[in-house]
Amino acid sequence: MASATDTALVSEDTTETEAVAAGAVGLAAVLFALSLASVFELVTITDPVAGVPMVALLGGLLVVLGFAVVTFGVGSRLGYVATDPRPTAGLLASGTFGLIWFVVGGLVASQTLGLGTAGWVVASLVTGGAAFAVSAAPREDIGSTLPAGALAVFAGVVFLTGVIGPSWVWDLGWEQQASFNAEFTIPVLTAFCSLLVGWAAAKAYGGFGARGRHIGAYVLVYLNAISIIALLFLLVAFTVLKGLPGLFKGLALGAGAGPEVTLVGVTFSLPVSWPFVMNGVALLNDVNGVLPAIVGTIWLVVGAVLFAVPLGIGAAVFITEYADRGRFTQVVEIATNGLWSTPSIVFGLFGLAFLVPRLGNRKSLLAGMLTLGFMLLPLVVITSRESMLAVPDEYRDASAALGVTKWQTVRSIVLPAALPGIVTGIILGVGRIAGETAPILLTMSGSVAPPGSQTVDVLGGFQLQSAPPFVTNPELMQATSALPYQLYSLITAGVGESSNISAIDEFRWATALILLVVVLGFYAVGIATRYYFRSKLQHD
Amino acid sequence: MSETRQTTDDAQATTDSELAGGASPGTDQPLEVTSGETRERTREEWVEHEFEGEAKLSVSDLDVYYGDDHALKSVSMEIPENSVTALIGPSGCGKSTFLRCLNRMNDRIKAASIDGSVRLEGEEIYQDGVNLVELRKRVGMVFQSPNPFPKSIADNISYGPRKHGDLDTGLLANLLGRSDDDAVDELVERSLRQAALWDEVNDRLDDNALGLSGGQQQRLCIARALATDPEVLLMDEPASALDPIATSKIEDLVHDLAEEYTVVIVTHNMQQAARISDQTAVFLTGGELVEYGDTDQVFEDPQSQRVEDYISGKFG
Numbered sequence A: 001m002a003s004a005t006d007t008a009l010v011s012e013d014t015t016e017t018e019a020v021a022a023g024a025v026g027l028a029a030v031l032f033a034l035s036l037a038s039v040f041e042l043v044t045i046t047d048p049v050a051g052v053p054m055v056a057l058l059g060g061l062l063v064v065l066g067f068a069v070v071t072f073g074v075g076s077r078l079g080y081v082a083t084d085p086r087p088t089a090g091l092l093a094s095g096t097f098g099l100i101w102f103v104v105g106g107l108v109a110s111q112t113l114g115l116g117t118a119g120w121v122v123a124s125l126v127t128g129g130a131a132f133a134v135s136a137a138p139r140e141d142i143g144s145t146l147p148a149g150a151l152a153v154f155a156g157v158v159f160l161t162g163v164i165g166p167s168w169v170w171d172l173g174w175e176q177q178a179s180f181n182a183e184f185t186i187p188v189l190t191a192f193c194s195l196l197v198g199w200a201a202a203k204a205y206g207g208f209g210a211r212g213r214h215i216g217a218y219v220l221v222y223l224n225a226i227s228i229i230a231l232l233f234l235l236v237a238f239t240v241l242k243g244l245p246g247l248f249k250g251l252a253l254g255a256g257a258g259p260e261v262t263l264v265g266v267t268f269s270l271p272v273s274w275p276f277v278m279n280g281v282a283l284l285n286d287v288n289g290v291l292p293a294i295v296g297t298i299w300l301v302v303g304a305v306l307f308a309v310p311l312g313i314g315a316a317v318f319i320t321e322y323a324d325r326g327r328f329t330q331v332v333e334i335a336t337n338g339l340w341s342t343p344s345i346v347f348g349l350f351g352l353a354f355l356v357p358r359l360g361n362r363k364s365l366l367a368g369m370l371t372l373g374f375m376l377l378p379l380v381v382i383t384s385r386e387s388m389l390a391v392p393d394e395y396r397d398a399s400a401a402l403g404v405t406k407w408q409t410v411r412s413i414v415l416p417a418a419l420p421g422i423v424t425g426i427i428l429g430v431g432r433i434a435g436e437t438a439p440i441l442l443t444m445s446g447s448v449a450p451p452g453s454q455t456v457d458v459l460g461g462f463q464l465q466s467a468p469p470f471v472t473n474p475e476l477m478q479a480t481s482a483l484p485y486q487l488y489s490l491i492t493a494g495v496g497e498s499s500n501i502s503a504i505d506e507f508r509w510a511t512a513l514i515l516l517v518v519v520l521g522f523y524a525v526g527i528a529t530r531y532y533f534r535s536k537l538q539h540d
Numbered sequence B: 001m002s003e004t005r006q007t008t009d010d011a012q013a014t015t016d017s018e019l020a021g022g023a024s025p026g027t028d029q030p031l032e033v034t035s036g037e038t039r040e041r042t043r044e045e046w047v048e049h050e051f052e053g054e055a056k057l058s059v060s061d062l063d064v065y066y067g068d069d070h071a072l073k074s075v076s077m078e079i080p081e082n083s084v085t086a087l088i089g090p091s092g093c094g095k096s097t098f099l100r101c102l103n104r105m106n107d108r109i110k111a112a113s114i115d116g117s118v119r120l121e122g123e124e125i126y127q128d129g130v131n132l133v134e135l136r137k138r139v140g141m142v143f144q145s146p147n148p149f150p151k152s153i154a155d156n157i158s159y160g161p162r163k164h165g166d167l168d169t170g171l172l173a174n175l176l177g178r179s180d181d182d183a184v185d186e187l188v189e190r191s192l193r194q195a196a197l198w199d200e201v202n203d204r205l206d207d208n209a210l211g212l213s214g215g216q217q218q219r220l221c222i223a224r225a226l227a228t229d230p231e232v233l234l235m236d237e238p239a240s241a242l243d244p245i246a247t248s249k250i251e252d253l254v255h256d257l258a259e260e261y262t263v264v265i266v267t268h269n270m271q272q273a274a275r276i277s278d279q280t281a282v283f284l285t286g287g288e289l290v291e292y293g294d295t296d297q298v299f300e301d302p303q304s305q306r307v308e309d310y311i312s313g314k315f316g
């Protein structure tokens, strides 16, 4: 990391100091992971890890890291470590450190030392100002390591000495009786400190200067991204783990294990029996299932998409390609944006007041489809319009110059080029409507725990007749269930209402898991479609 | 865009009052004076071009404004049938603008307003009731920057004829046994050969056209315009991104096309203009047509001092 090697294109082999700094970064990452693990109570802070309680481990690591970083900074300032620091750490870093130490000083003064308002204000200003000065005035190597390292050491000592120990509680004394307990506070503080120290160590690893700042920012962004992904993964994993037992209850494989089905006039037994997915709820069932809700959700989404997508694309084509850009398109744009942000319960109420009376005066699958279709419509309009606007005008000019009509241009050039974007919009929209509860509750819901006989059979429901409207489908006019609604009602109705479901908790989680799978299934279809359209537009 | 035409007298007055080159008092914005440009008055007779045969396009008193920017100033010229007309002039002088007026592509630019008359075989194209689709079928265009569709090479070529209904390759046509697949293949090959692209792409006709190099895209766009078989072909610097070999092939193509087609071509390459064109129009800064006549005459013995300076490379 010597200044000499910085100007060279190829840096020399890793030096020992680099290895130390890299070790510190790694340790900070481990510490960050450990603290996240204890935030989510995978390990409680009193659990012994490697012979010491978690809290002591966290505190000890913080102290070690803090000292390492400070030593590195001081070593660099005294010239023992070759680095390439700027004259100052920068206003952003100094301001942040000042603010952090301001808070720390205030908390210690008011909470630990019990000083009054005047006392903690003074203490805050002193610590905050000192941190700002230490960070801003000296060279970057001191300015970015000392405040961070000191904070880590301070936090570590506080945890180790038990000032904030496992039984520590900070009662905020508000009316809501909010309080912070150690189980939450210690890991969060540790995570925060490890981020700061990790950043400082990363800067040190890069030898400060431009390269150091780059690596510091990289480590911060990276840790942040990892933790967000980890959080999402945790959420899904949680649902899957909780849901799996209920989902596979009574699963049986083998010839003839499943129920009989008739396809194209041939009756045969399915080779699987999967009660949760194949059954409804009935007294005589060994294992109850959610088949009506699964089928209801799928048809609901299919219906809403079939209704909203052609209409939405048509409207977008009109306002993008035909209408002159001006007042009118602005108004339409504002209206569609507003409609998309309208809460779903409002759409539900509209469906109840407007659609239900006109569709046989009862809740029905069709009313649900249309209501959700209305909800989906604005998003389809917005995204279709956006992606059509993104199609370069050169294509339209080229097509017009070839003597091709506007409509043919829209159909053969603009729409194909816009399709990937449109599909992305539909994917997002489907994700939202598939999980809607309120509109379904108002427009389509049947019983809380529907029996298998209530499964809608939309395809089989079409009937021809000689008088108008020639085609009818009573299945569409039937009230039915959908997964989110079923989940909602299972939770709110309690066990009593659906007493013929045993192990209700398992049942709920399995329903949630199925909902997740169904929505992800729609995603997969959408993404595959988008991939297909995109691959037609792009060269590889 | 205005459909009305200025009376000749009006236009005359405008031209006469203009001092070409210098900051002229008659115009709303000062003209740029490039060093070396002399002040001189544009004369009517410099833009008169005598030729035998019919005029395919006759432009008279054409003014184009982009907002307040007067981009073309009272341009009049007659473009003879079955010939190559080169448009030359410094960057920003309005060559592309002029070209776009000939198939009314300027209508598509919101800011543009056009005043004047353009007749295609004696028929006014700036009047009410002109079918733009039909006009552009007859007057094809190759743009300054290549703009292939994000489709396969073959689809790019056959796009125009298919949309015109000249070729039918749809599912229905296939089912009815009326598909023109063979005709399409033939058309694709012929157009690509004409544009000197066939040898490079014949093994990947189904690949996306965006994967071609810039020069290949340029030739693809030429092939695409040829495929619709227009009467007039407007080409805006069709060889700007081509190597000498491809350029000479395009020049040969333009030469051959002049047998049956009327070609109007913009180029920045004087030698090219001199080589391939029958007549040359020189536009100079400010959107003025300064000289128009036989290519040989314009290049060897220009009447305007400014044109001579431009051609000999003193400015522009």
Ligand SMILES: Nc1ncnc2c1ncn2[C@@H]1O[C@H](COP(=O)(O)OP(=O)(O)OP(=O)(O)O)[C@@H](O)[C@H]1O
Pocket: B066, B069, B071, B089, B090, B091, B092, B093, B094, B095, B096, B097, B098, B109, B111, B144
């Ligand atoms: N779409 C447009 N909107 C506004 N002004 C334009 C537009 N197109 C061209 N202009 C203006 O009109 C003038 C002539 O432009 P034009 O594109 O016709 O020049 P050109 O002779 O083709 O130049 P080049 O050789 O660089 O292609 C320029 O001053 C330009 O700024």
Ligand SMILES: [Mg+2]
Pocket: B095, B096, B097, B144, B236
């Ligand atoms: Mg141009």
